[in-house]
Amino acid sequence: MIGEPFDGEWLMCAPIDMPRVVKGSRTSECARCGGAVWIAPSGRDILREHPQTRVCCIPCAGVMQSENEQRGGVNVAIPLTDAQVVEAAAALRAGDL
Secondary structure (H helix, E strand, O other): OOOOOOEEEEEEEOOOOOOOOOOOEEEEEOOOOOOEEEEEEHHHHHHOOOOOOEEEEEEHHOOOHHHHOOOOOOOOOOOOOOOHHHHHHHHHHOOOO
C-alpha cells in the first residue's frame, strides 16, 4: 500500500526526526513514503474510530494532496479533535513541543 494513490481521509503526523513529540506518542509509517512518523495518543484514537484513515508524514502531505488533485481525486485531512487541541496545548505548556 505504500505509495499507492488514495482518495480518502488521512492523518498528518510528524516525522520521527522531529525533536519533540507529544508524551505517549508511538511510531508508525507514512502510507506514501514509508518513513517513520510519530502518532500521538489522540491520533491513535482517531485511527481506532476511523480505521480506513491513512497516516501521512508532514513532508508527504502536500505532495499527496497535489498528486490526488491532479488526477481528480480528493484527500480529506481529518480536522483536529478537541483531544488533539488539549494534548498539543499541554505539550506546549510543558515545553515538549
